[in-house]
Amino acid sequence: MTKRFAPLFAPRSVAFIGASKDPRKWGFNMLNTFIRGGFPGKIYPVNHTEDEILGLKVYKSVSDIPQGPDLVVIVVPPPSVNAVIRECVSKGVGAGIVITAGFAELGGEGARLQNEMVDIARRGSMALVGPNCNGIMNPWEKLHIQFVEFFAPPGPIAVVAQSGNVLDSVVRQVMLRGMGCSLCIASGNEADLHIEDYLEYLADDPQTKVILSYIEGFKDGQRFIEVASEVSKKKPIVMVKAGKTEAGAKAAMSHTASVAGSDAIFDAVCKQSGVIRAKNLDELVHIGIALLQQPLPQGRKVGIVTGGGGWGVLAADACTELSLEVVTLPEDTIRELDTVMPAWWNRGNPVDLVAGRSREAVFKGIEILLRCPVVDAVMMLSIMPAMGFERFRASAGKVDKEIVVQAVVEAMNEFNQLAQKYGKPVVAASEQMFSDAAQETQINYAVGQHNSICHQFPHQAAAVLAALASYGEYLERNKLA
Amino acid sequence: MTKRFAPLFAPRSVAFIGASKDPRKWGFNMLNTFIRGGFPGKIYPVNHTEDEILGLKVYKSVSDIPQGPDLVVIVVPPPSVNAVIRECVSKGVGAGIVITAGFAELGGEGARLQNEMVDIARRGSMALVGPNCNGIMNPWEKLHIQFVEFFAPPGPIAVVAQSGNVLDSVVRQVMLRGMGCSLCIASGNEADLHIEDYLEYLADDPQTKVILSYIEGFKDGQRFIEVASEVSKKKPIVMVKAGKTEAGAKAAMSHTASVAGSDAIFDAVCKQSGVIRAKNLDELVHIGIALLQQPLPQGRKVGIVTGGGGWGVLAADACTELSLEVVTLPEDTIRELDTVMPAWWNRGNPVDLVAGRSREAVFKGIEILLRCPVVDAVMMLSIMPAMGFERFRASAGKVDKEIVVQAVVEAMNEFNQLAQKYGKPVVAASEQMFSDAAQETQINYAVGQHNSICHQFPHQAAAVLAALASYGEYLERNKLA
Structure with missing residues (x-):
């Protein structure tokens, strides 16, 4: 970790300036959540009038704190x-978050x-987050x-958002998917x-494997292009840009x-810098x-391999609309599929499994597509047949719900193994x-524990495939350049 | 219920032709699910060779059944x-579902x-669903x-889908939202x-309040326009049309x-007939x-009233993209809002509540917007302040999770009451x-029990508002016509 960022992202001591006993105030909620989050270092509440808050000794000012702090939170x-920032600079505080x-x-x-704030901080070599923000999280x-009490587990996903409530929304979506975060800002x-x-x-953060971001505007567009172009070569940046319309820009x-x-300019910026643009927060x-x-x-x-015809049609539409090609399968691939499909199968793409196919046939079908030289990616829809649902049924025909979650996890893991084996993505969408x-909910969580996701609808899987393709194209262009 | 449809949707007896003991077969699963669904009338499995299936006496053929059946399921x-259909016609069976x-x-x-099938059935006055379908559900x-064992409770939502797996997907989404269905086909x-x-x-079905539909193509487009135009005057039809692209149409x-x-023609058809077009299944x-x-x-x-600034920006974008206007608030509305907002509020639309507003202030803010003559609809985002979250905190600052669900339900009910009072929609989106x-999951369900929905993201709420506006415009045009 660079020296500049160490006090911000890995402080040994944190002061809360404006800490409060009043549960309606930010100064209470921020401190309370911080304590509950289990920070192992020193915590110093700062308040002119109180002696103790939430069981902690209170200091009258930053200057009174005996050692440190590395980081101050200002409310x-x-x-x-x-x-307050002037005082922190005098004290040698390395970083501050202005809520x-x-x-x-x-x-x-x-x-x-x-402007004055920036001036004071920069002259004092104090790194500042905010103002007008709701904090940072480093679960590691x-x-x-x-503000709100929910604790993302440590994981590989970094989130940077200009909006605090959007940050929280995104982090919570990650958590509901059974996954964790490296750093949230x-x-x-x-x-x-x-x-x-x-x-x-x-x-350069070793914990971070992918960067998600929500942005309303850039202070320095040229620098963004330069930095993002380089970062994108190391790890992917996915971004939602708000303020696309006049009403949004005003807000x-x-x-x-x-x-x-301009939104069109941002599109061009993304293309140039390898940033993957997402349409909305779930994407x-x-x-x-x-x-x-x-x-x-x-x-x-x-x-496309599908357990249900309608989903196949929706997926074909969604792919085409995102400039993915639902490729015509070559005759020898069709002939190979003939060996695992019933006589009356549709002999086209999407490959409609026709209800009731065996688990084995599903995976063979996917593998045949992955081996096909004109196929770059496989989409698997409606995974019920891949779960081998006949396994769930006792003689009375009742579904044993306890092993359903496990069956989805197993199916998803097998898709991922096939993806790795052939070096081509296999994305899935399915009703459960x-x-x-x-x-x-349990299924989403359990699948996420394997770094995986089973989408709810075909259009979501198509959006993901289109994003993977765009990022692949960026890396390819830059390899050649 | 018309005489033609009575044996189909409210039969007193049902025969399963092709019933089976083999759990891998449709003939087993359909019958098994049907029995578990609790049908109160007579059930007749039909099979050449078996004597008993799932505890029921088996008949060799439809002709052997002593009385009825009103409806046959053909597998x-x-x-x-x-x-089989010929035999049913001879027997006087009123309706059949060809799986x-x-x-x-x-x-x-x-x-x-x-073609032959239709000919036989029509000459015999037997109404046929399918073929190539997975059934119907009338929870009432x-x-x-x-096929699959899940039982939608009775409710106000009808679903008609050309695809069986899409039908199941939609019905399950309704169920996960705590709601029920009138008829699913x-x-x-x-x-x-x-x-x-x-x-x-x-x-004319008294249980049905709204009709959801998934369609791949029409047999008779002109008749669809005529029928849909009339039906739309009585109750809304919402439709997803697949096969928009060449690949989708082929599938x-x-x-x-x-x-x-043509997709453009379908857009025009929707406009003319009042059909509300949805982009995808969740919409x-x-x-x-x-x-x-x-x-x-x-x-x-x-x-727009928002508990978080970023969500406000995203909502403003989403509304504008759907031709909704994020209206400039008149000066007297701003002055009224001044009385409930802090001095530094943004004095614009979206109305940013600024974190920490009281529950009372939120509802007053919404009501001020509803009273404003230039506002046709209100969107409420990030409902945490409307839940009065300070109520959840004991002195130790711990959230009492048990009453969170109730707080969301209460907030949503109050939004709905305000909507009714002013005759303007109030839609909500929020992270929980x-x-x-x-x-x-529990929250979604509990809110649904009050016929309501709190969306997960702002773009979803905007899509709903745009749909309500379009349907309102159709009814208005037809009132004047």
Whole structure:
């Protein structure tokens, strides 16, 4: 970890300036969540009037703290923030997170205060996150500087978002999928540290395998292109860009003082820098997880195996709309499929399994497509036949629900093994027919524990394949360059 | 219920022709699921060689059944189907569901057999569903003719789908949302009964409040326009149309022998007939549920209240992209909002609540927007402040998870009451910050028990509002006409 970022992302001691006893206040909630998150280092609440908060000794000011702190979290009202930062600089504090809002996003005096803030911090070599943000999380260090009490487990996914509530949404989606995070940053107004600084850091962070991001606007578009182009060569960046429309851009300006810029230009920026653009927040998470373990396709030709005809039609539409090609299968592949399919199969792509195929036939079918030289990627839909559902039925025909979760995990793991074997992605989407809602949740979680995802609908799987293809194309272009 | 449909949708006795003891066969699974579904009438398995299946006396043929049946389910191989239908006609059976595949979707001999089938049935006044389908469900009658064992509770949502697995997907989404179905029909190849017949029936079905449909192609486009235009005046039809692309259309042809037709023409058809087009299956369900209890907006001007800035930006983008207007709030509305918002609020639309607002302030804010004459609909995002989250915290600051579900239900009910009071829709989207995955599932279910839905993401809420607006416009045009 670079010296600059060590106090921010791996501090040994953290002070909360503006800590409070009042459960309605941020100064209470941030500290409370932090304590519950299990931070192993020193915690110093700072407050003028209290002696003890949540069982911890309170200090009157940063200056009173005997040793450190490495990092300060600032939740005092806007007019007091800069004085606090000055004091921190004097004390030699290396990094600060300014939670407080009311700066550049209000314009006028707020903007002036923010400029002053940056000036003080930079002259004092203090790295600043925010202002107008809701914290950072480094689950590997049990560092949970966040408002709401939920704790992402450590994992491979980094999230950087200009919006705190979007950050929380994305992190929670990752958690519901049974996965964990390397570093989560609400970058807020990005007064001092910008998205580019975080990307540079994450490029070399050994825990981070993929970077998810939500952005409303860039402070320095040219630097973003330069940094993102380099980072993308090392690990993928997936991004949702908000402020696409006039109404959205207006909202972005009053939210984080971001100038959204032209959406068409951002599309071009993504193409140039290898950034994978996601349409919305669920797509962002889906693509991120897929990138963790799927091989990248060499092209855009897709073979589809489906347990249900309707899903095949929807998938073919979704692929085509995303410039993936539902490829015409060569005659020898059809002949190979003939050996595992019933006589009346549709002899086309999507390969419709026709209900009731055996588990073995499904996997053979997928493997035949993976071996086919014109197929770059396989989509498997409606995985019920791949689960070998006849196994679940006792003689009375009742489904044994306890082993359904395991059957999905096994099927997904076999898809992944085939993907690795042939170096081509195999993405899956399926309803979980044998499960009630609680069990479906369990399935998502259990599958995620294997770094995997079974999408709910075909259009989601298609979006993921298109993203993998685009990223593969970027890497290919840069290999040749 | 019309005489023609009574034996199909409310039979007193059902025969399964091709019933089997082999758990790998449809003839076993369909019968098994049907028995478990709790049908209160007579059940007659028909099989040449068995004496008893699943504890029921087996008949050698339909002719041997002493009384009835009203309805037959046919799962024999394709070459035997028409002989069976002939026998049913002789016996005076009123309706049949042909599960068996291998007809028009294969072309050639299959198409010839299907024509013959229709001919026999129509001359014998026997109504036929399918072939190449996976059944129908009427939960009000405990009639569960379906392959997989899950039982939708009775409710207000009808589903008609040309694809059986899409039908199951949609019904399951409805169930996961805590809601129920009036009638679910897998229409398959639509040899005899077409989508238009089902729509005509559902228009007058007192249990059905909204119709969801998945279609690959129409047998008679002109009749569809005529029927749908009339039905739409009584209750809304929401539809996903597959086969939009060349690859999708090809897949549709080999799936249900459907000619998909031009997508642009289908868009025009929807506009003309009041059919609400959904982009994908989850949108289909979301829109359907919203139509159950939301007033229709008088126009496309939206006011947004958000508990998180980033969500507001995403919502503004999503609304604009769907031709909803994020309206500029008049000065007196801003002044009214000043009375409930903190001094530094953004004084714009979206109305950013700024974290930590009281529950009361949230509802007052929504009501101010609803009273504003230029606002046609309200979107509420990130409902945490509306839940009064400070209520969940004991002195130690721990969230009492047991009442979180109840708090969401209460907030959603209050939104709905405000919507009714002002005759304008209030749609909500929120992360459930205080919940783990299992609890999120519980929340969806509990909210659904009140005919309501809290969307996961802003773009989903925007899609629902746009659908409500389009349907409102159709009804308005037809009122004037």
